Amino acid sequence: MESAPILELADVRLSFAGVTAIDGVSFGVRPNELFAVIGPNGAGKTSIFNVISGVYRPQEGRVTFDGTDLLGRRPHEIASLGVARTFQNVELFANxxxxxxxxxxxxxxxxxxxxxxxxxxxxxxxxxxxxxxxxxxxxxxxxxxxxxxxxxxxxxxxxxxxxxxxxxxxxEPKLLLLDEPVAGMNLEETEDMARYILDIREELGIPMILVEHDMGLVMDLADRVLVVDFGVPIALGAPTDIRTDPEVIRAYLGEAS
Structure with missing residues (x-):
């Protein structure tokens, strides 16, 4: 019997001035799962993170975390519930x-x-x-x-x-959002980060959502993968299934491929 998801998105839709960033995205993240969201540039991956963390409020849909409705809550309130994130660009206090x-x-x-x-x-x-x-x-x-x-x-x-x-x-998060954790890294740094991510899951038991362009990393680490293209979900499943999905290949490589 599968555990109930700790995070659920149901038919989430987000647009800005008529431009759709997320169009009907639904998924759940199970306890101790490493869930990945992939897609071409501009596919809406970071927008999904911003909806979960309270930066954006979608026009439609539902987002629940550990039984709590997240919509309308401010980012610091969501963080206090146990959702932590990293950023695509380093956001530290440099001094x-x-x-x-x-x-x-x-x-x-x-x-x-x-x-x-x-x-x-x-x-x-x-x-x-x-x-x-x-x-x-x-x-x-x-x-x-x-x-x-x-x-x-x-x-x-x-x-x-x-x-x-x-x-x-x-x-001390209950859910960790990792936004391109190996972007800009060399091979050795990437391998180190992959090891830490695995240790977080295996030793700390924290479920994670990973947004990443490094397909080798995603396919090696993720339990399940959601693929979005122009904000629309086009595939959801195990990495082995995603790797050969015709719609995924089309989104990344184009019709000719």
């Missing part, structure tokens, strides 16, 4: 250290006021120490020890992408 960037990912777990924080006593001190321990675990998990005190903006691009993944993990 802060790796440690500081990861600590910023813990802010939703810090339940005390400004005065308590300034006094550094009682609940504030206990919460800060717990946050630091959690971040230290992430540093070990992602093998960031040698860069912990380095300014993020001076680090190699692949390490910055790893730090951004760590910041998302610092939120």
């Amino acid at each position: 802060l250290t790796v440690l500081d960037n990861l600590m910023l990912g813990r802010h939703q777990q810090l339940r005390y006021g400004a005065l308590a924080g300034m006094a550094w006593l009682g609940r504030a001190r206990k919460a800060e120490l717990a946050a630091r321990l959690a971040v230290e675990d992430i540093i070990d998990f992602l093998e960031l020890e040698q860069w912990r005190r380095h300014t993020v903006g001076l680090l190699p691009y692949g390490v910055q992408k790893r730090v951004e993944l760590g910041r998302a993990l610092a939120q």
Whole structure:
């Protein structure tokens, strides 16, 4: 018996000034599943992420996460429910250290006021120490020890992408949205990131949605794949089925192929 999906999108439609970005997308993500969304440039993949995370509100459809309706909720509210994401372009605080960037990912777990924080006593001190321990675990998990005190903006691009993944993990998410996690990486960096993604699923048990152009990575890692083209879902299934689907081949290679 299959587990109930932790995230469900039902017939979601989103348009901007008459231009359709998402057209009838429906899917569910199961607990501990690595679900991938692929498609040509401009297919609507990142728009799907923006709908899930509350950046966009669709005109039609339903989005539920862990039994909660997400439509109408603001991004910080959705994040507090347990949805974390990384971004296609690195969105870190370049002038802060790796440690500081990861600590910023813990802010939703810090339940005390400004005065308590300034006094550094009682609940504030206990919460800060717990946050630091959690971040230290992430540093070990992602093998960031040698860069912990380095300014993020001076680090190699692949390490910055790893730090951004760590910041998302610092939120203790129930669902992780990965927007092109290996974009711009060399082969070695890509292989490292693939290993961390597998470790997240196998050791932390966090379900993930992966948007990625690297088809080798998607086919190797994903349990199921959704293919969208101009916002329209054209295929959904196991990687082995998607690889040979005529509609998928047409979307990527054109009619002649």
